[in-house]
Amino acid sequence: MNKSKTRKSAVKRYKQTANKNFIRKKAFKGHLLQKKSSSRKRRLCSTITVGNTEKLTVKKFFNN
Template sequence: MYKLKTTKSVSKRFKVSSNGKFLKHYSCKSHLLQKKSSKRKRKLCRTTGISYSDKYSLNYTLPYT
């Protein structure tokens, strides 16, 4: 069987934790920061897990993780 290629844009946006879960960064942290509170900007720096329904599409785009 042929090898599956990793989608490079997805590999830069997501990472896999030691338990096998996919992690992503929050969005909305790149511009229009004046109107956002400091607390909100602090919380946007964190990482979060992805939803269960997105896991199957990420398994296809990141095959060897």
């Protein structure tokens, strides 16, 4: 059986914490920023933990 490889796209988008959770950046901060308010842009800069539904999928990508 072949070794399963880590998805490199997932490594770039998610980071694994010490207690096996994943953190990610928020979306909608790439472009079209002129019409977004400062407070909205500030909120979008923060990182959040991945929810339980997405966590199983991301875990498969990381292959730990």
